[in-house]
Amino acid sequence: MSDTKLERPDRKLSCEPTLDNEAQTTIVGNKQGGWITFPFITVSTLGLTLASSGWLSNLTVYLIQQFNVKSIDAAQVYNVVSGCATLFPIAGAIIADSLGCFPVISVSSFISLLAVILFTITATSSSLKPPPCVNIGSAAAAESCKTPSKLQYGLLYSAIALGAIGMGGSRFTTATMGADQFNNAKDQGIFFNWYFFILYVASAAGATVIVYVEDNVGWGWGYGIAIGANTVGLLAFLIGKRYFRHAKPKGSPxxxxxxxxxxxxxxxxxxxxxxxxxxxxxxxxxxxxxxxxxxxxxxxxxxxxxxxxxxxxxxxxxxxxxxxxxxxxxxxxxxxxxISPLWSTGIFVSVPIGILTSLIILEALRMDRHVGPHFKIPAGSFLVFLLISTALSLCFMDRFFYPTWLKLTRRTMTPLQRVGIGHILNITAMAASAIVESRRLHVARSHHLDDQPGSIVPMSALCLVAPLALVGAGEAFHFPGQVELYYQEFPASLRSTATAMVSLLAAVGFYLSTVVIDLTRRVTGWLPDDINHGRLDKVFWMLVVVGAINFVYYLICTKLYKYQKR
Structure with missing residues (x-):
């Protein structure tokens, strides 16, 4: 796949082995490193990602339904947690440079296990969460909902914080350590292809299977599955210790x-x-x-x-x-x-994605999610369509789009061109979201549902798939394009920061999305707690305007930027 260039910088995020010939000979003699480590890393990645995806994908719904958190506030919490989950890998990489990858991943995996255990406790103990709201859908619903106590909030946010720390310390550091087990670029490339494939599959499985269990069987059962998956992942990693090649820690770049x-x-x-x-x-x-x-x-x-x-x-x-x-x-x-001006243009690509992925769950909760008479898609599972779109787009680009571009132009598409296409697709996705939401509000008003709090609009939630698919396709262009750009343009001594720069973009984007949502709530009436009374479509149109201005800024930066001579 063409994302090999995207993946290769990840192995340089931290812990790159600096072994002399004698050390390499010793490692080969002890049969450490190589493909014998792949099953342990694979199982570990599957388990840890399945667990983290299981609680994070449905966090907004959990906060609303189990802790009586207002919908927009729940979306804000989701954005902050997602920002932490993308920011903490940078801290994890820096710590791994000083202590080594293995202890960082081991401790992070254990912290992640503590998080899902704490989630399970809050979900199964009635004394650790507020009583459910009564008369949902009536005008008195808001008055009947009790807010959580300080203890309940403390346990809930402790679980969330531990989960974010666990994800941050293990996700990208595991990829780095896995690549460190191989000596040649070909094996590293094959490893990364499989690693990211497993990461996508596990994320999709967590956002569908575990979320479905949480919504239809019970939150305790769903989090219990996450505990089992996390435990298996941690044990697999610890068992593989004797086979891993342990690189000597080096200083932070x-x-x-x-x-x-x-x-x-x-x-x-x-x-x-x-x-x-x-x-x-x-x-x-x-x-x-x-x-x-x-x-x-x-x-x-x-x-x-x-x-x-x-x-x-x-x-x-x-x-x-x-x-x-x-x-x-x-x-x-x-x-x-x-290169920092070009980097800054990526912030206002990440902000709309952060807003869309949080608010689209609220839309799904107020739409018909049935597929057939007996199956109902969980609201938290809709983000799976974004993952699927990204994965399919990467395959399409690798097998068809890039070869066709090369035949027609006789030139390889540059990273800046790829990022530019990602900008355009992102703007298009916001416009599609605005159109879908306008239609949803029209249906709600035509059925007089805007006067009934919490009502389900008789419109298929599958309409939300198109905007998510466009966001996924955009990510397939601009995310690998940015990493490839930084990897090529950064000095050799600083290429370890390439992936961190993109991870930092995502983190800043999620944090700023909370600021934008909060500012919009204060200045306008577009985002009430019940979105059937709001104008979420205007929020998306606002993002279209911001995205268009940012794209013009991006074009100016690309015009002024000169590729470094290699």
Whole structure:
């Protein structure tokens, strides 16, 4: 599949092995690493993802139905948790750089297990959740609903926090550790193809099977399945310890960036030189001249590499790395600054996705979710259509779209072009969502359901599939395109941050989506607790306008950006 380029940066997120020949020989002799580790990582990924998807996909519904949380507030909580789940992998990668992947994944998997156990306790104990609302659908429904106590809220949010931490520490770090078991790019590519396939399958299974059990059999049973899946995943990972290749932890790639900033501040009064010999290129640099001088862009940062007598030891090494950095480290930070405008355009791609994926569950709760006379799709399972669309779009692009593009243009599609198509599809998805919601509100008013709180609109919820499919197709373009762009454009020493940059985009997008929703609630009347009384369609049209403005900004950034020479 074409997502091999997307996947390859993940192995560099942390824990990349730096083994000498002797160490590699020892590993081969002990039969550590290689495909013998694949079953353990596969089972671990299946179990952990199944468990996390099972509670996260249906979190909005759980908050509304079991804890009497208002619908928009529940959507806000979902966005915050989703943001944490995409932000914490960055922290997990940094910790893994210092401690190693195995302990981080082991502890995170155990924390995830504690989370689903706590969810199960809150779901099965009537004293740990408020009594259910009575007279649902009447005007007095809001008055009959009791809010959770401080203890009940404390246990609930403890479970949510533990679950987010567990996901953050295990998901991408497991991919990294799995890739570290192989020595050649071909095996790593095959591993990543299977890893992401398993991740999609497990996510879809959790969002369908476990969510269905939660909605139709019982929340305790659904969370009980999640406990079993998490336990199996944790045990499989621990059993595989003897077969894993354990890479030696290395320093965080973010440390050098911080050192450049600190050194620049400390030398802020020093005049910038134009002479190559005044700069530090690393230990022993005098024997390897000539070197190119630092680039003139962001010239003030060049101070971090300026040498002085107090900065250099007798042997030529830096006396204090927080005062003297190499020219390469300075140029690495400059490269990040140059690409940051392009990175920022991805924020307003993530924000609409965060808003859509949270509010579309509220729409599904107020629509007819029956497929045939006996089956009813759980509201939390609708996000599976997004996963399916992304997976199918990746296959379609790999087998048909990209080869056809190459034949017609005689050029390979660039990462910037792929991201641009993703922007367009994302805007189209918001417009489709607005049209569907306008139709839903029209049906509600024609049946006078806007005067009946909590009423189900007689309109098939399958209409929501089209916007979700467009979002999924957009993700198949812009997500791999962004990772490929950062992987190609980042300096070699900082390619480990490529995946982290995209993960950070998703996190910022989810957090900002909560801000946008909250601001919209305060300024307009579009988002009441009962969306049948609101104008959710106007929210989506607003996102269309924001997306169009952001796309123009993206085109300006791409016009000004110059690919780095490799």
């Amino acid at each position: 973010f440390t050098s960036l911080a050192r450049v900033l600190v050194a620049t501040i400390r030398k802020r009064k020093v005049a910038v030189s134009s002479q190559t010999q005044d700069y530090y290129y690393g230990h022993g640099d005098l024997t390897k001249l000539p070197y190119p001088p630092p680039t003139p862009s962001f010239k003030f940062l060049n101070r971090a590499a300026l040498k002085s007598e107090e900065d250099i030891r007798v042997d030529g090494s830096a006396a204090n790395q927080w005062r003297l950095c190499t020219v390469q480290e300075v140029e690495d930070l400059k490269a990040l600054i140059r």
